[in-house]
Amino acid sequence: MANLPPKLQDFLKSQFPLVLSTLDKLNQLKTKKSNTTPEKESTVVKALAPTQSKASFFNLIKFKIIDALGSYSGSKTFVGISIGTSSIKIIELRKTGKIWHLVHFGVVNLPEDVIVNREIVNPVAVIENIKVLVNQIKLKNKDVCTSLSGTSLIIKRMTVSSANKKELQDQVFWEAEQYLPFDVSEVVMDFHILSQLNDKETDVIFVAVKKSVLDGYMKCLSDAGLKPKIVDLDFFALQNLVEANYPMDPSEAIAVVDIGASSIKVVITSGGIPVFTKDTGIGGKNLTSEIQRNLNLTFADAESLKISGASSGALPQEVGDLMQNMADNLAMEIKKTIDFYHASSSGAPVTSVLLTGGCAGIPGFSKIVEDTVSLPSQLMNPFNVISYDPSVFTPEYLNAIAPIASIPIGLALRAGAS
């Protein structure tokens, strides 16, 4: 991974002791005030505190499950960390005025079966790999924004009627309980006001996450020496990213699709709001397993054959056929999701598709999606609004990491806007 230019390193060294000690003091104060541990705070205290921010540009940036330790004021850089099924990615961005600048990016692969169904089943491996990555990129800013996805999350847009704002939270949580497949004591809940429809009705988006899953992520991050400040959702990280990178007409909707190792995440965004989300549990791992089975290889060998073949264009025929088949299946899933949205919602029609996530790197994938969905489709460029030092990062490098950098960038942008 690229290192910082020496001048920037000196600058950061000179700035960070002050910034860090200020933040630490603030955190200590907050911890004392609440008289509870950060973990306890993460699961209970903020769960009961609704976000009251107004719906506006970047409104979802203000939505989060946890804002455990409060403000980022004073920080010069903002860090997004995505713990995916196949790898952990960290990005550090510096914000100067309204300009975002790339400071660090790093990725470390995870062994198979460390994360299963988007739940951490081998925390030791996750902690060790985060530490490796943090050391590798010499990350100084330990305040991070991370995100969750998967079946432990419940997301629901709803219209609630309540006489006043104080009653709103009770009303939302009361209504939401009927959608929870878990006992209410097992989840952390939050909601965000999307719009005030009239005197009595409010449009909100509600999120619940299984406490055990959330705590697993929080504990790994803090045991690895990081301070998780904000926990967001992959969907909202994508939403933030699109808002920042792709100006859009409020009368249209864009389908943003992230295809990772074990999931297809679709968020349909319109007018600055994620009007529809869907998470389907298939991804690149399925293709690797197919290659493994057909060619009688280990998972790791099948994975490296897939990636090296995809980037060099020299795939064995059998692997090429499996990849084509998988690309067709993924494109069909995207089509089904968009068709379902059109059939079940009166929202703006989807006019284009933006693709990201590791599997978006399948050669020719955007064309396959475009042909299947019959809508303009392209790979998302998460670096559109981010400047960088060309003596540190090359356009080729940024191109190569773009699909896996999207969610971490969306998280860092969100952190910087809080």
Ligand SMILES: Nc1ncnc2c1ncn2[C@@H]1O[C@H](COP(=O)(O)OP(=O)(O)OP(=O)(O)O)[C@@H](O)[C@H]1O
């Ligand atoms: N050039 C490529 N061609 C095909 N597949 C690729 C390519 N590059 C990466 N992949 C696949 O993308 C997947 C990793 O993508 P990503 O890092 O977005 O997933 P993740 O965040 O780990 O998973 P998830 O979000 O589902 O938990 C792997 O399955 C990998 O094999």
Ligand SMILES: [Mg+2]
């Ligand atoms: Mg991912």
